[in-house]
Amino acid sequence: MIKLLSAMARIVGAVGLAFAAPAAFAADYPTRPVVMIVPFAPGGSTDLVARLVAAKMSDALKQQVIVENRGGAGGNLGAAAVAKSAPDGYTILMGTVATHALNPALYKKKAYDAEKDFAPVTLLVNVPNVLTVNPNFEAKSVKELIELARKEPGKYAYASSGNGSPLHLSGALFEKLAGVKLIHIPYKGSGPALVDVIAGQVPIQFDNLPSSVEHIKAGRLRALGVTTAQRAPSQPDIPTIAETLPGYETYSWNALFAPAGTPKEIVDKLHDAGVAAVNDPMVKAKLSDASAVIVGSTPDELAAHVTKELAKWAPNVADSGAQID
Structure with missing residues (x-):
């Protein structure tokens, strides 16, 4: 009987540790550098926003946020890489209207689900x-x-x-x-x-x-x-x-995403660091000079934004006749 109770205690203890580990992990996060994937080549608008934001997020997180350009397939390659990454907050995506609104309608073969495979962090800017x-x-x-x-x-x-x-x-x-x-x-x-x-x-x-x-x-x-x-x-x-052409309107945006399943505590830390970055006076001035409009949304607001953008752009993609296998 004593052995049985001892075994049960070990099982209960192990289960308790399993539940406690993510919380402790999230509390300590980050303990090493964070990689921010930019799913396009260097030199574009998304790369510009990412490098400004990453530098200030490094200060807030007290760990380096490293920008890694991983272009290809209109942003699909980099976005898919983040979607398949461990949900631990160490690989995040600088997403765009392309990765989260256009590509799902454009590509016949889906590399990821724009809503289900990501944890929204914050809509940073409209461009x-x-x-x-x-x-x-x-x-x-x-x-x-x-x-x-x-x-x-x-x-x-x-x-x-x-x-x-x-x-x-x-x-x-x-x-x-x-x-x-x-x-x-x-x-x-x-x-x-x-x-x-x-x-x-x-x-x-x-x-x-x-x-x-x-x-x-x-x-x-x-x-x-x-x-x-x-x-x-x-x-x-x-x-x-x-x-000259009444009714003409298009725009882009940049937002941070983590892999689906990332603990809320980590998402919140990334959110706070991202919002602090775009509201830093130096970053804010540079983004404003470049005509990027600062947003700094909540995760829930970004989730709603993605849903709205998917519905908006699907018919526009269809009207353009563009589709990629």
């Missing part, structure tokens, strides 16, 4: 897109670009960060509303696309405003219009495309 051209390109306004494209359908090409990306769909919507035919040239991220547009290899680009704004200020690119319904506060001289 305007912008239509730019090489300074030597003859069109100096959205109206002139439309006139040129209508005269010679299929002659002019535009660059984007990849097939099915928000920037590709920005171009597809422009073609649809303007009644023009452009050639889409997809790149593996905004960075490589920017290089070719600045060099004059491709005349037109749809890009996130933060990654293009310094080139616009320096005269290396000419901005024809932002894609949001209102002008960007930091660049009020750039008209909206909607001023």
Whole structure:
């Protein structure tokens, strides 16, 4: 009887430790560096936001937050890697409208479930897109670009960060509303696309405003219009495309996600560090200069945002005719 009671006590103790271990683990988190996966090539808007945020999150978490670019498949490769990672808070994703709203509608083979495979942390910023051209390109306004494209359908090409990306769909919507035919040239991220547009290899680009704004200020690119319904506060001289094409609107966003199953205590620590980062005066100033609009949502608000974005973008992807096997 004594042996039986002793054995039962050991079982109860083991069960208690099993339940206590995650709590203790979460309380100590983080004890080593955290990897933030950016699912696109360096040099784009998502990379810019990630590096600003990661540096300040490192201060808040008292462990280094390391940015790792893992591009490919329009963001699917990096997002899937995080979805399959251990739910321990040491691998997180800088997600976007592409990874959590467009790709689920774009790809026939699903690399992950945008809602079920992630623990939402915080929506960091909303990001305007912008239509730019090489300074030597003859069109100096959205109206002139439309006139040129209508005269010679299929002659002019535009660059984007990849097939099915928000920037590709920005171009597809422009073609649809303007009644023009452009050639889409997809790149593996905004960075490589920017290089070719600045060099004059491709005349037109749809890009996130933060990654293009310094080139616009320096005269290396000419901005024809932002894609949001209102002008960007930091660049009020750039008209909206909607001023020429009523009803035109697209945008991007950046948010932090952890793998599904990550303990709430860890999600909360990541949330607090992320929100503190975007509200740091230096980061806030740099993001505002780049026309990123700071949000800093709760995890529940980000979850609701993803659900809403999935419903919004699915018909837009279908209308564009874009689909990838």
